[in-house]
Amino acid sequence: MGSDLEAAGPRFSAEVYQNEYLPAGGREVNAIVTVTRHGGTGGPRASAQPTGARGGGPDAAVVIMVDCSGSMQYPPTKMRNARDATAAAIGTLRDGVAFAVVGGTHQAREVYPGDGRLAVAGAGTRAEAVHALRSLSAGGGTAIGTWLRLADRLLSSGADASIRHGILLTDGRNEHESPEALRAALEECAGRFTCDARGVGTDWEVKEVRGIASALLGSADIVADPAGLAADFTRMMETAMGKEVADVHLRLWTPVGAEVAFVKQVAPTVQDLTDRRTDAGARAGDYPTGSWGDESRDYHLCVRVPPAEVGREMLAARVSLVVPPPGGGTPEKLAQGLVRAVWTDDVAASTSINPQVAHYTGQAELAQAIQQGLEARKSGDRDGATAKLGRAVHLAHTSGNEETAKLLAKVVDVVDRATGTVRLKREVAEADEMTLETRSTKTVRVKK
Template sequence: MPVDPGAPPATERPSVRLAVDQWKYLSATEPHPRMHVILSVQVTGTGGDRRTPLLAQVLVVDCSGSMSQEKMHAAQRATAAAIRKLPDGAPFAVVRGDGDATVVYPDTGGTARADDRSRRAAERAVRRLVAGGTTCIGAWLDLSRRLLAEQDAPIGHVLLLTDGKNQDGDRMPLAEVLEGCAGRFVCDAWGIGDGWDGRELLRITSRLHGSASAVREEASLPAAYEELMDRLLAKTVPRLDVLVTPMTGTVVRYLKQVHPTEAWLHPEGGSHRFVTRAWGDETRRYQLCLDVDPAGRPRREDLQLAVVALDAPGVTGLLLPQPQPCEVHWTEDASLSAHTDAHVAHFEQHQQLGEAVAAATDAHRRGQPDRAAEHLGRAVQIAEAMGARTLLRRLSELVDPGAPAGPVRLRPGVTTADFEHLITASSRSTFGPPSAGATAVPQLTTAARTTCVDCARPAPATARFCPSCGHRFPEQRP
């Protein structure tokens, strides 16, 4: 069934849709051909009965010595705002992060169940936090893993805030900790101040199926935490598994999420089952790469390379779609095999955009402003081609395009922190072309609609986030 991310659910019962987009023609004469496929997965109708808490939450607050009084106050207010959002009965804990990790609420260790009393007590514990010590993010995540392992809530989540880089990695290597945490919970990581590392946050959130964000003004952090909690509490499907069954002669090379953020998926054991976590009403896109061999295969006909199916272990009452085939048509016609699927091309552009931003950041760190500007100029070109309007606005804060034929230049006063913010912003992709064959988005009345600046698709005027691409709308808009 084709995916239309703007369409309302066809039934009140929670359901999942799956669409496959690809350019099926591959050269039968080129060595080592690969098939790239974009999978669009949409979940709708997940409102459901939430009397049983689905969420277990760990709130990690960076209390290292670099946390200034202003940053600490913002962190305290934001953490308190998140605590107030917790539904009754949800297990939760607050962790102090420095060179180690300590549970500051509940004071007995472990977790507490959310109610009026425990929420008030947790806020008091948060207000008593003071800064001091170093930064060991691996210890923070490892303690979070152990806390969540004690809970039976189907959705485990860690909300992590830091203003610095992982300094004590030798004592608790982050790579090893991430492997131990992968598949156990989802982590969203936030940067505050000007000393954090955007790529380090993305490394964490990509492995733990979350997102990396940051605030420029400390005062905006509480509202950002509240919005994140609203989205988190709307997720009622703990997991969806993508099952890829390759045909003889086909090898599954990788599956990665490409929208709304990039995340590499790792198969369970030696299988081709890829686990995705914590769904609400949303659409995500994945890129499947298959190694294929044309030797001995028929020409001038469509052949099945693999079958993609979705599964929801332990989730009842969810309507799942029919499995969908991935196909190939071997050809000697170069005019056919030279084409690339528009969906694949879109996300390849997004990858190039991220590489340009990373190269600009490295050049700026090396004290090479002209090289940084050159890479950002390339990023501007790609963002314009993709229609990534939000990112273009971010880029315009760092560079001055100058004359049409001249090079771009860094604006005066650009800092390292500006590049870290750009890295996290560039990790969010635009939706790309609609899935082939998708039905048209129902037209909303002028008074009841708005248009997303990232994907140009309509949304209800009351929406806080675009239902198609997840872009956050400003609080006041026409």
């Protein structure tokens, strides 16, 4: 059950998939909510004033953060590829977008335009920015929190921009600030801008890069070969240029006596949003989803309701998509869906698992099995690694997640996909292991 709400310009829809039937005394209600946005202008060269833009200023602001630490000179082509990739991203900016480039070491440096401000993309500023990239050179340490804080200050200087986005590239571990300092920077920046994070080569920490992207509601990935950076940066910037609605929240209302067990994004990636709830009035909470272009995402909700007798039914949750208006005030409701609970003595009805719920439960387990299996492998627990990665192979096979299945096959020898029988490979390329870990949260959608 779901609905579109009438609104000018692009619209959102919310469809709810669930088995609403519970046995007598049953409490746990699971539902998948498919949220889709339709009707935007989209595209890297679209109008600089799409729906949702504020005032007369730029509709979007982007800061590109490039690792310039000493390790970027090994091999020398890495720095050159990073410059070329940044130039490609700048070339993808549409006219009217505010932007800046930051060079990151143990401190952050404004590369272009400087003076604590953003430039506005046009033929002239794009050419100037590409010229300024010649000053990027490798030397120094790595303190990513300082890069993020500078990006935040720059993006805040473009106060009229409705979409604020960062692109961050690193090739090493965050060794010149404490984990607590990075965590504090992420907490400061969360909700202020979104950020895609990339690790180039194999000397960086997967959990670190994925944690940055997760905190800032962006994507994380590996570019094992620096030669692939330009294509990846271009794709990231094209996606960023397609974002037109910012600060969208999933609002979940539950009745008296009900409690939210969890809220997770489950497609296109697994992202647990449960701990990011902010109160939104009586018995309601908002969960951030970031910025949207024309796209569709799936969310898994689990709500525990008060137990009831056969024949009773209730509204277990009301799901809304809301966005704050430019000038503040009451959030605009973009779409709504209803989650129901009906108590029955029909055993077949109450024990049936909704296909969407089953599929995404399996995808979340797949991501966890991969991460636990790789952790066991690193710690020397071969039996534990074999069991977990075998389970991952089985889940990838049964869910049709062929991309993950291919990545798993580079880490284990698959004896039987259906049963998850595998053998650990004796030699595994570090890039293959890191790619599997980085992309473990990517999911496939349920086949309708």
